[in-house]
Amino acid sequence: MIVRIMGEGQLELADSHFAELNKLDNELLAEMESGDGPGFRRTLHALLDRVRDLGEPLPDASLEPSELILPSPEATLEDVRELLGDDGLIPG
Numbered sequence: 094m095i096v097r098i099m100g101e102g103q104l105e106l107a108d109s110h111f112a113e114l115n116k117l118d119n120e121l122l123a124e125m126e127s128g129d130g131p132g133f134r135r136t137l138h139a140l141l142d143r144v145r146d147l148g149e150p151l152p153d154a155s156l157e158p159s160e161l162i163l164p165s166p167e168a169t170l171e172d173v174r175e176l177l178g179d180d181g182l183i184p185g
Contacts, residue, residue: 100167104145113147121137124170130170
């Protein structure tokens, strides 16, 4: 699966990693619902770091269709609320 981190680029990720990433996504949703700003920042960064660790970066010249788009590390809680609504970032 091709994943884009907004403002950074694309990575290719094996489907086998999505259970782990979905756990972080669920934590992120809970923090958004409770308005936990510090927890949200911490979990967003953990999710993005894990995607970077597990994914294989695609060359900058490559423009593959992204199956999943994640917010940039600078995204605010409000930005991410608008981006995903109630669905979460990682498809279940």
